[in-house]
Each structure stands twice: as structure tokens, then as C-alpha cells.
Amino acid sequence: MNDSGMEQPQEMWAAFLKGDDGGLEKLYQLYFDQLYAYGFRYCADAVFVEDAIQDLFIKFINTRHKLTTPSSVKNYLFGSFKNLLIDKLRAEKRQSAYDSPFEFSLAIDDKVMEKEQAMLLHKKLQRAMEQLTARQREAIYLRFYENFSYQEISSILDLSPKATYKLMARAIEALRAIYKIGAAFILWTLQSAFLS
Structure with missing residues (x-):
């Protein structure tokens, strides 16, 4: 445990690798909502996404003896989940990788949304995001x-x-061209939009 008394993801993963399934259960509870939100952007089928998350954690239990400690547990979970989800989508012939666009709507703080100008900015940014490639939208989602x-x-x-870096730079440049404003303002807008 760290100084604050809260168990960290690395500690949960280490406990799981040593045979404590409770460590994996804690990681499941900690990251379920984030994994679900990420998966739902690939496939808008709640049951399918939930099943994929379950499959991921079952796979961890079944392959525990082969697993190592990643430098970032969250990063490892997201990467593993994405691979498993795309494999399941392909197996069920729902899509090949990136056939369905990576979708998400921007969130913005209610206090900011009360301002008419902020609402217009939000709508403009959402329309601009729709013009990016699925890969660019995914990179922006993961970053911001x-x-x-x-x-x-x-x-x-x-x-x-x-x-x-190139993918992100192209996404920001595309947004800048659509917005016809500076890249610094685009970055500020993206960061503001993701505060919720």
C-alpha cells in the first residue's frame, strides 16, 4: 500500500499474480466503467461489451502463470481489452478492424454549457471531430x-x-483547419471539453 493507505493498481496486479484473485477483482471494479465506455465506442451493444470485459478478466485468470508485471496496469488493460474486443468483433463478423468508426461525444461542464458561446463552440468542435478519421478520434479520446x-x-x-505523434499532430492540424483557428486554442478547447 502507498502512503495514503489506498492500494494502487500495480499492487492489485502483483497480488493477483501471486494467486490472490481479490487483486484482479479490485482491478475489475476499478476499471470496469472506463473499459466499458471505451469498448462501447467500438460496438454499441452493451451486452457484447460487458461480455468482452468478462472474457478479458477470465483470460487473465487462465493465463496468470504466463503474465508479467506491466509498467502501467491501466495501459495494459486498455491495450489487452482493445485487442480482445476487435478479435471478438471479427470472429462474429460484426466488423473488421476500423470498419466501424470509433465514436464518442464530447462532454463539457454544465457551468460552461450555460454560456451560449460555449455551447456553440462545443457543437462546432463535435462537428469537426466527426470529420476526423476513426484512428484520429481514438487517439484524441485516449489523450484528452x-x-x-x-x-x-x-x-x-x-x-x-x-x-x-504524427497521428495526433495531423488530428490537431485537421481540427485547426476546420476551425480556422490556432492549434493552441484547439488544444485548450479539447482539454476544456473533456473536463466533466
């Missing part, structure tokens, strides 16, 4: 909504860090 680092995003998207 889930707060993953570029290194972690590169792992989840199975890209090199350089390709991840």
Missing part, C-alpha cells in the same frame, strides 16, 4: 479523455511513438 501519455497511446494503438 483517458489522459494516456503518447507512449501509452502508441502501445494501445500498436503504433510507434513517432507514428503516434
